[in-house]
C-alpha cells in the first residue's frame with residue numbers, strides 16, 4: 001500500500017515560512033542481504049513538527065529512520081531501493097555527499113554517545129570539520145548557542161572542559177542533541193532518545209523536543225505510545241516492514257482507520 005500525505009500545504013513556524021514537506025520517501029524498500037525489512041514505504045515528513053514512528057518490535061522503525069540520512073550505508077549488506085528526497089533532492093544520488101547529508105539530517109541515538117572529549121569539544125567537533133567557525137570567538141558562540149538550545153548551557157557553562165562522559169545520562173543526551181544542533185541541521189532524527197533515561201530526564205528531553213520543532217523537522221522512533229502522544233503531531237504506524245497508517249497523532253490514537261493500528265494502540269499486540 002502506498003500512503004501519501006494529505007495534509008495542508010503551508011505552515012508558519014518561528015516567524016518564518018517553512019516549506020511544508022522536508023523529506024519525501026517514495027516506494028522505499030530496505031533489504032538486509034536477502035531479507036526485506038521495509039516494504040514499499042511512501043511518506044512525506046513535514047517541517048515545524050514532530051513525526052513519531054511507532055509499531056511493534058522488529059517492524060522496521062529504526063531501519064526506515066536510518067534511510068532518511070543514509071545511516072544504512074554503514075551496515076554491510078543493507079540495500080535501499082526507492083527514492084528519498086530532501087527538499088526535492090535525491091539523497092541517494094551519486095552527487096550527494098553522505099557526510100554533508102548527515103550534517104543536514106542529524107541523528108540522536110538510543111544510548112547517549114558523547115565523544116570521549118570535553119563538553120566544549122563534543123560540540124565544536126562538527127562545526128570544525130564542516131568549516132562553520134572562522135575564529136575561536138565564532139566557535140565559542142556556536143558552542144554556547146547549541147548548548148543553550150539544548151537546555152544545557154546553565155548547567156555546564158562553568159565546566160566546559162570537563163569530559164562529556166562525566167555528565168548524567170540525561171545531560172549526556174542533551175549534549176548529543178546540542179552536538180546535532182551545532183552544525184545547523186534541517187532535520188533531527190531521534191531513535192528512542194529517552195529509552196536509557198529516567199522519567200525526569202525523559203520529561204526534560206520531551207520539553208526540549210517540543211521547543212526544537214519550531215526550528216527543525218523532528219522524527220522520533222519510540223516504543224512508548226504515551227510518548228508519541230505527548231510529543232508528536234503526526235504519527236506513522238509500522239507493522240511487519242510496512243507503513244500501515246500515517247496521520248495526525250490525535251486521529252491515530254483516537255480514531256485509527258486501520259484495524260492493525262487499532263489493535264496495536266489498544267494493546268492487542270506489541
Ligand SMILES: Nc1ncnc2c1ncn2[C@@H]1O[C@H](COP(=O)(O)OP(=O)(O)OP(=O)(O)O)[C@@H](O)[C@H]1O
Pocket residue numbers: 032037055056057058059060061062063064075223
Ligand atoms: N543490521 C541488521 N542486519 C540484519 N537484519 C537487521 C539489521 N537491523 C535490523 N534488522 C532486521 O530488520 C527488521 C527491522 O528491524 P528494526 O530494528 O528496524 O525494527 P524496529 O521496529 O526498530 O525494532 P525495535 O523496536 O525492536 O528497535 C528486523 O527483522 C531486524 O531483525
